[in-house]
Amino acid sequence: MKIREFGVEVWMNEFENDCAYNLAETCVESLTIAELLALCGADETALGDLLSMKMTYGAIEGSDRLRDAVCGLYDSQKRENIVITHGTIGANALIHQTLVSRGDHVVSVLPTYQQHYSIPESIGADVSILPLRWENGFLPDLDELKRLIRPDTRLIAINNPNNPTGALMDRDFLTQIVEIARGCGAWLLCDEVYRGSDQAGDGMTASVADLYEKGISTAGVSKVFSLAGLRLGWIAGPVDVIHAVSVHRDYNTISVGMIDDHFAAMALENRDRILARTRAITRDNLAVLADWVAQDPSIDWIKPQSATVALLKYDFDMPSREFCVRLLQETGVMLTPGSAMDMEGYLRIGYANNIAVLREGLARMGAFLARLRAGG
């Protein structure tokens, strides 16, 4: 099966281990196991629970404890609506593999996580792109979506909150998309891995799984739960979809690791404390980034409403990859070029990591931009 290279992953693999100031990272600063235990009100003695854990394959679809904890993130999902996967990346891959066949019509927003258009394309689906435009605050144009859908549209793939723009569709906006999807009977897949990081309120937007009988939510513990090392995600959706996914999943997953399942359950059971930390980090750090953007004459943006990333527009006639490679070589600061996500002319910055690294990285980037303005 032919498939395009995954632009962002190729970029990360090439440079991530050599940078001094990683502003390409999209996770809220990752937790150590000790920090996780502390946030959960436990200490090292809780590790004793692991000693008697017999290393079988564990519960095939994910433990009941974990699936119940996942349900706590939704209004109306029950254990049978949840299946545990190898990260959100595994959840997305399984949904596309299960629901999309050659010749099917699929609509995907762009920019988004590349899986959502490159996997259906590789399957031989007819993929229509719904561009997220600067002038619309990177939100989908719903009239354009209405024009793109067809009576036979099989699946609409959105990403909320959006990577790389940080744009956020609220409940009313999502409800309008649901109406459009319902009109043609399409599945609505929403990659919700950044859900829980909104800048306003309690940080938690509605999920399509709770809004639509054919709505499917994919998510995981990497970003807002700061536990990417667990490689743990899930699908929340109609029971029929969970069953159909399980047929494919038996061929490529069997189960996730029991230790990963254990720590993920612990984190989700203590989600209030972990998400409070996430809100504090994302809100403090975005304020730092906003101050920097406001005073730099070469950078413009649509300020993110959620997630951990922002798309920056830069005022130089230079390909984004060249910009990022020079920035990295001259300053040690790593961003992600828009070209890696089919958004030439932009740079993606991840701002939810260590605030000292963010401040120093921005200072270095500011000096680099000043040199470029001076013709350097």
Ligand SMILES: Cc1ncc(COP(=O)(O)O)c(C=O)c1O
């Ligand atoms: C929108 C989106 N979906 C999925 C993933 C993959 O997440 P996970 O680590 O849970 O597999 C990422 C990671 O960058 C992402 O940004």
